[in-house]
Amino acid sequence: MTRLITALSEIAPRYDALFVDLWGCVHDGVRALPDACTALVRYRETGGAVVLLTNSPRPRGDVERQMRAFGVPDAAWDTIATSGDxxxxxxxxxxxxxxxxxxxxxxxxxxxxxxxxxxxxxxxxxxxxxxxxxxxxxxxxxxxxxxxxxxxxxxxxxxxxxxxxxxxxxxxxxxxxxxxxxxxxxxxxxxxxxxxxxxFGKPHPPIYDLAHRRLAEVGHDSDNARILAIGDGAQTDILGAMGEDIDSLFITGGLAAKETKTSQQPDEAALKAYLEKENVYANYAIGYLR
Known part of the structure; x- marks a missing residue:
């Protein structure tokens, strides 16, 4: 059964690295989401690595420039793997x-x-x-x-x-x-x-291979059991994590906010029904990354 949490810090010590979706989790396509950025900065301060794993068709450098324009701090991430790359x-x-x-x-x-x-x-x-x-x-x-x-x-x-x-x-x-x-x-x-x-993007294997290579480039060689995938897409982020045998944290306040009746946190019955309809399993869920 999916466990509802209130903050990333509740489960962060279990994982050496995070594969984090961007759109709907770290920014909304216009501006950074401050609580999410703060949570990632704090996670990195404890020694964890953050790979921003995005289905953006843009090259990595272009995504970096876009994030800075949105106000996402460099301290919130180590490296980026894009579907485009x-x-x-x-x-x-x-x-x-x-x-x-x-x-x-x-x-x-x-x-x-x-x-x-x-x-x-x-x-x-x-x-x-x-x-x-x-x-x-x-x-x-x-x-x-x-x-x-x-x-x-x-x-x-x-x-x-x-x-x-x-x-x-x-x-x-x-x-x-x-x-x-x-x-x-x-x-x-x-x-x-x-x-x-x-x-080539989530939920398909090539982007996860790229994410592992990018993770190794920044000095981390975590196996899948010590990686947590975070995202708001049931058929991309969560299904992809299942395919790679990676634990996942579902952000319900993104694409599925209406279906999961998310204000600050999802309605548990609505969340359960949504995941069953999408035929996916998430280890954890939270309204918004924080």
């Missing part, structure tokens, strides 16, 4: 070919900057769909638009048997009070239409 590594290894059709916003073209973890990267160029060998998707052209608008494009792509590389498996995200569609919604649609989608 995991997917970029696969792209530069040739997962969807050298000529790719790009779906995303102009500022997300940073995705095509080389990544150092690939020894012999292929030369990837963006081309029109008619010339493409594959698709790279960092998110919708318009995050407020219905994903179904992509059906004609995806029908053509499926007929060409193009694979779609999804840089962010999240379906939706809340930017402040506004809910937006993510790349995962498009990848799900393409798969439902019979296309092939490749995933």
């Amino acid at each position: 995991s997917a970029r590594a696969a792209m530069f290894e040739g997962a969807v070919g050298e000529r790719v059709y790009f779906i995303g916003q102009p500022h997300e073209e940073l995705f095509f900057e080389p990544i150092r973890v690939v020894d012999a990267p292929v030369h990837v160029t963006m081309v029109p769909l008619e010339e493409a060998e594959g698709i790279v998707c960092t998110g919708p052209f318009d995050p407020m638009a219905d994903p179904a608008e992509m059906r004609p494009t995806f029908l053509y792509a499926k007929q060409k048997r193009l694979k779609l590389l999804c840089a962010n498996p999240d379906i939706v995200v809340d930017r402040g009070e506004v809910r937006e569609w993510c790349a995962g919604a498009l990848a799900r649609l393409y798969t439902e239409m019979g296309g092939t989608s490749l995933y």
Whole structure:
């Protein structure tokens, strides 16, 4: 049964490292969440390591700049593993070919900057769909638009048997009070239409492999039994932790705030019903990271 806690400090001594989701846990897409930042700073002061594990399609450096703009202090984390970096590594290894059709916003073209973890990267160029060998998707052209608008494009792509590389498996995200569609919604649609989608963020294994490498880079070599995953996504953070056999702390005041009836803390009956509906198990739950 999921244990409801009131603060990270109640369980922190059991773990050497944290894999922490960003959006909905550390910031809301607009500004930092002060209590969460304070909890992570205090955890690091006790000797623990914090890996920010995000399904952002952005490179690590871009996420660092974004967090500082939101007011997340550097003292709250040790390193970052992004879905974007995991997917970029696969792209530069040739997962969807050298000529790719790009779906995303102009500022997300940073995705095509080389990544150092690939020894012999292929030369990837963006081309029109008619010339493409594959698709790279960092998110919708318009995050407020219905994903179904992509059906004609995806029908053509499926007929060409193009694979779609999804840089962010999240379906939706809340930017402040506004809910937006993510790349995962498009990848799900393409798969439902019979296309092939490749995933690299949570809950899929490649991003956890990257997180372990990043953890080792900062001098920590914790095994999964001493790692706690923290996040607000049942089908990303919590399902991913289950797949890796990592304990998890579910933040109910994020994406599932309404379903779990969270004000400061979730309603226990609503939480139980929600986790059962999502068919996931979290070791712990809390309204907001603090």
